[in-house]
Amino acid sequence: MELATKGGSKLLTSRSTEPSYNVPENRYILYVLERIYKIIKQLVAISQNKTKRYESNIVKLGSRLEAFVEDKLIDKDLVKEDLEKLRDSFNTKFLSANLQEKLELFNQCGLGEQNTSICFLKIGSKTKGGDSRFLAIKKEYSDNWFETEVATQNVFLKQGEPLFLNLLEQGFEYKIMGNLKYKSGFSNGKQWHTYELISMRKIKIVGGDKLTQRHESFKAERSKAVHFNHNNWVKKLTKNERAEQEREKRSIQKRLDFYAIQEKHVGVVFNSLEPKLRKFKAAIKKLKSMGVKASSVFPNSMTFVQNPDYQFIHSGYKKIRELTSLTDDDLLLSLERIEEIGLINMPLLYERWCLLQLIKVLVQNYGYTPTDDWKKELINIIETKQNYQSLVFKNDNLKRTVKLSYEPMLENGKTPDFVMDVFFIKKNGEDYKKRFVMDAKFYSNSVLQKAGGVSGVVKQLYKDKDYSEEGRNTVFIIHPVKSAITEKVSPQSWGNNSYYGELALFDWDKNRKEYFHQYGAICANPIERLNYLDEFQRMIGMFLQYGIENNTLNGKVDDVESLNFCVACGSHDLTLKINNRAKSAWYECNQCKHFTTYNHCNSCDTRLIKNGDYWTYHSQMPMEPLNIKCPSCESLL
Numbered sequence: 001m002e003l004a005t006k007g008g009s010k011l012l013t014s015r016s017t018e019p020s021y022n023v024p025e026n027r028y029i030l031y032v033l034e035r036i037y038k039i040i041k042q043l044v045a046i047s048q049n050k051t052k053r054y055e056s057n058i059v060k061l062g063s064r065l066e067a068f069v070e071d072k073l074i075d076k077d078l079v080k081e082d083l084e085k086l087r088d089s090f091n092t093k094f095l096s097a098n099l100q101e102k103l104e105l106f107n108q109c110g111l112g113e114q115n116t117s118i119c120f121l122k123i124g125s126k127t128k129g130g131d132s133r134f135l136a137i138k139k140e141y142s143d144n145w146f147e148t149e150v151a152t153q154n155v156f157l158k159q160g161e162p163l164f165l166n167l168l169e170q171g172f173e174y175k176i177m178g179n180l181k182y183k184s185g186f187s188n189g190k191q192w193h194t195y196e197l198i199s200m201r202k203i204k205i206v207g208g209d210k211l212t213q214r215h216e217s218f219k220a221e222r223s224k225a226v227h228f229n230h231n232n233w234v235k236k237l238t239k240n241e242r243a244e245q246e247r248e249k250r251s252i253q254k255r256l257d258f259y260a261i262q263e264k265h266v267g268v269v270f271n272s273l274e275p276k277l278r279k280f281k282a283a284i285k286k287l288k289s290m291g292v293k294a295s296s297v298f299p300n301s302m303t304f305v306q307n308p309d310y311q312f313i314h315s316g317y318k319k320i321r322e323l324t325s326l327t328d329d330d331l332l333l334s335l336e337r338i339e340e341i342g343l344i345n346m347p348l349l350y351e352r353w354c355l356l357q358l359i360k361v362l363v364q365n366y367g368y369t370p371t372d373d374w375k376k377e378l379i380n381i382i383e384t385k386q387n388y389q390s391l392v393f394k395n396d397n398l399k400r401t402v403k404l405s406y407e408p409m410l411e412n413g414k415t416p417d418f419v420m421d422v423f424f425i426k427k428n429g430e431d432y433k434k435r436f437v438m439d440a441k442f443y444s445n446s447v448l449q450k451a452g453g454v455s456g457v458v459k460q461l462y463k464d465k466d467y468s469e470e471g472r473n474t475v476f477i478i479h480p481v482k483s484a485i486t487e488k489v490s491p492q493s494w495g496n497n498s499y500y501g502e503l504a505l506f507d508w509d510k511n512r513k514e515y516f517h518q519y520g521a522i523c524a525n526p527i528e529r530l531n532y533l534d535e536f537q538r539m540i541g542m543f544l545q546y547g548i549e550n551n552t553l554n555g556k557v558d559d560v561e562s563l564n565f566c567v568a569c570g571s572h573d574l575t576l577k578i579n580n581r582a583k584s585a586w587y588e589c590n591q592c593k594h595f596t597t598y599n600h601c602n603s604c605d606t607r608l609i610k611n612g613d614y615w616t617y618h619s620q621m622p623m624e625p626l627n628i629k630c631p632s633c634e635s636l637l
Contacts, residue, residue, distance in 0.1 A: 020291065025304045027295035030287045032317045034294055037280040039320055040273055047270040054263035060530040061256050064614065068245055074233045075491045078622040079225050085634075086221055090214040096204045099167050103203055106163050115179055116201055122147070122173045122208065123157070130554055132156040133170070135195060141175075141206070146193075153191040160196045166513075167203060171210030177202040224623050241626055244595075248612045251568060251594040258592075350442035351417055352382065353526060354478050355406060357536045358418060358438075359391065365537050366544070366570035368393035368402055381406050397572040398563045399425040400544075410437075414465050416475075420540075422548055426561045434548040435473040437461075445481050454484050454499060454521045455506040462519045463508075474518050474547050476539060480525040490619035497523035498535055500542060502619040502631050516606075516631030517546060517617070541567040542617040551607040552632075558598040558607055559585035567611050568594035601630035 088094050120141060124134030135157040136147035148154050159165055160181075168174060178200035184193045205211075228235060237245065304310045359378075362368040371377075371392050381389040390405040405419040420436040439461055443451065451457050454477070461467045462475045481497075488495045489503045499505060501517040509515065522535040545567050549560050565572050566589035574596075577586040585598040597610045608628055610616055618628040629635065 021287075022290075022292050024295065024297065024299035025301065025307070025310055026287065026290075026292045028297065028299050028304075029310065029313055030284065030292045031294040031296050032313055033280060033284050033287070036317055036320055037277070037284060040277050040280060044270060044273050044277055047266050047273065050266045051263060051270065054259045054266065056529050057259045058256060058263070060534075061252050061259070063530075065249060065252050065256070068249055070237050070242065072235045072237060072241075072625065074228055074235055075488075075622050076225075076229070076233050078488065078491055079228070081489075082622060083218070083222055083225060086214065086218040090211045090218065092205045092211070099203045099205070102163075102167060103200060107201070116177050116199065117179075118175065118177050119180065120173065120175050120206065121157070121168065123168045123170050124148075125170055126554075127156065131159040132194070133165070133168075137195065151190075153193065156192065156194045158194050158196040160198060164197045164200055167200075169210065171213070172208035173206050175202075175204045175206050176200055221623070228623065235623065238626075244612070244626060247593070247595045248614070251589070251592050251612070254592045255569065347440075347442040350480065350526075351440040354438075354440040354524065355381075355418065357524065357533060358404060358420070358540070360533065361536045361540050362393050362402060362404070365533075366395070366540070366565070367397070367572075368395045368400075395572075398565055400562075410467070410469060412466055412469060414467060416461070416467050420543070422544065424548065424562050427563065428561070432548070432562075434543075435469075436543045436547065437467045437473045437475045439467070439475075439477050441477050441479045443479055443481060445484070448479065448481050448484060453486060454479075455508070458519050458521060459506065459508055468518070471515065471518070474543060476519065477521045478524050478536075479521060480523065480527075482523060482525060482528070484521065484523055491622045491625075492613070492616065492620060494535065494538065495619075498538075500539070500617040502617060503629060503634055513604075513632050514552075516551075517542065538567075538615060538617055541611075541615065545611075546607075546609055546617070549607065553600055553605045553607055555605065557585070558583045558600045560598065560607070560609075564596075566592060566594050567596065567615050568592055601633060601635060603635040604630060604633040606630050606632040 118139075120138045120143075122136035122145060124136070124147075126133050133156065134148055135155050136145040137155065138145055146155060157165075157168075179198040181196040181198050182193070183196075184191065186192070304314075359370075363370060371394075374391055377389065377391055381391075389407070390403050393402045393404065394400070395402075401423040403421040403423070405421070407415050407417060408419050409415050410419075416437045416439045418438040418440075420438070422434050422436070424432055424434075426432055441448075441457060443457075448454070448457070452459070457477055457479075458475070461477065467473065467475045483496050485496055485499055485505075487505065489499075489505050494500075499520045500522075501515070501520040509519075520539075522539050524532045524535050526532060545560070545565070548562060563572065564574055564587055566574065566587075569589060569592040571589050571591040573590040574587040575590055577588055579586045579597075581599070583600060587596045587598075588594070589596075594615075595612065599608045599610065600606060601608060608618060608630060610618070610628060613620075613625060616628065618631055621627040621629060
């Protein structure tokens with residue numbers, strides 16, 4: 001048997017010949033054509049998916065734009081709940097019973113017997129140092145208050161047991177049975193008197209300006225509710241509300257214009273590549289029909305080197321791989337193996353889908369750049385199913401690095417699905433780190449309810465399994481159940497399905513002032529194509545904007561300590577707008593025109609951030625959409 005390399009059967013010793021095209025050059029060309037075909041097929045699929053995504057965004061934003069009206073329908077059920085809470089807020093019997101219950105629960109921890117006496121306390125504001133409060137005190141109700149006199153004396157209640165000072169609020173008068181340690185002295189020409197609450201057995205609210213203020217607030221809110229009830233719970237927007245609505249409409253229109261341009265560009269890519277896909281498929285079919293078998297071995301022959309057609313295909317293949325960042329054969333093979341996996345168990349599939357959405361939000365929505373080998377790392381995660389797999393994303397403009405870990409092990413041995421560690425540099429140059437823990441729960445509604453609903457699952461992860469690592473981490477669950485929030489607390493469109501920790505909701509978190517926005521649950525249902533990515537974006541945006549901060553201000557300015565960004569589009573290009581409030585900060589995004597305001601709660605000095613009606617994760621007031629409830633003390637902005 002002879003192999004003809006020069007062509008022409010007359011040169012062979014035998015006149016009986018069978019032509020073969022299965023030569024090394026053709027085998028390699030078939031291999032290259034198959035690779036190019038698969039790459040183009042992937043690009044066509046990506047362009048189709050991008051087109052669908054842009055179309056969905058255009059439809060979603062168009063719907064939001066059309067939904068703006070000058071008449072707002074008020075959720076009367078939420079109004080009723082608010083009025084009931086306001087009524088309880090100045091009910092001394094109700095308030096005193098709650099305080100006494102907390103006190104008795106604390107005293108069960110084995111506090112020793114102390115000498116106690118009855119006295120009356122009126123709590124004032126905190127001192128500059130924050131470790132004491134101004135105090136007025138007397139032994140009998142009919143006595144005059146012994147209190148601070150500007151010219152002659154100061155009277156303080158010193159920070160002792162933290163729980164006691166948490167029970168005692170500014171603006172209230174209390175009757176207590178407890179043990180007070182007393183000290184006095186003379187400083188800067190004034191007498192000072194300091195009381196420290198060592199123990200407390202009984203507590204009762206007997207008066208205070210705060211009760212009167214709350215009663216007046218209740219009457220004002222009830223009057224509004226009566227007015228709206230007469231108007232079928234429809235509210236005409238005020239001038240300020242219409243102005244804020246116009247700002248939001250302008251931002252949406254800006255995004256609509258952006259997506260329309262992107263859709264056009266992607267359409268050009270699809271229209272260019274899709275016809276070529278058919279041509280490559282036909283060429284591959286032709287070569288196979290000629291008996292050619294694909295081989296990845298490069299034919300180091302003069303025939304291949306000198307033939308311009310061979311060289312054209314080879315150089316074209318190299319350029320395509322470079323342009324698509326698929327220069328690694330292992331990566332291409334891994335993608336093929338993943339395609340062959342097919343459907344896996346649904347909870348694991350949902351878990352992997354959630355991982356992709358988290359990556360999508362970080363990269364596409366918030367402008368974080370992954371490392372060069374992130375595709376390899378991602379494929380390794382899917383293939384190996386091993387713990388401790390991480391992807392790293394950077395945003396140099398914001399001086400932040402995000403490490404997204406899949407099924408890592410916490411120090412306490414627990415393994416949540418996702419952990420997002422955010423490393424960032426504050427405006428003052430300090431380095432800081434904050435952790436966000438997430439768990440995907442592919443539950444049906446019945447399974448979710450058997451697990452105790454959103455309340456039961458969140459409690460299990462945050463407290464029982466200690467995903468919070470003793471309260472240091474924010475913990476959220478991701479689920480596909482629509483209308484999972486059985487007791488809605490926020491009037492926003494997301495309030496039926498998701499909970500961002502904006503107000504007390506569960507029976508186990510009523511005393512959670514310091515844990516606002518520290519746990520929650522979002523509904524991410526793949527069927528709801530127009531909404532699920534926004535839930536991911538609102539959750540991640542909340543953590544990156546609010547969750548990494550210390551939001552108990554204690555007199556500091558309202559602006560955040562990290563570098564500011566737009567929660568709607570991720571841009572860092574913002575303009576600080578002039579406003580007439582000393583502590584507040586207002587920003588407008590130069591890219592999408594989204595408007596963000598940084599304010600604080602007048603009652604407890606907690607930072608509050610308003611991101612417009614759609615992106616705000618704090619709860620709005622049902623009758624006053626411009627006002628938001630403080631997540632810490634639940635009072636008005």
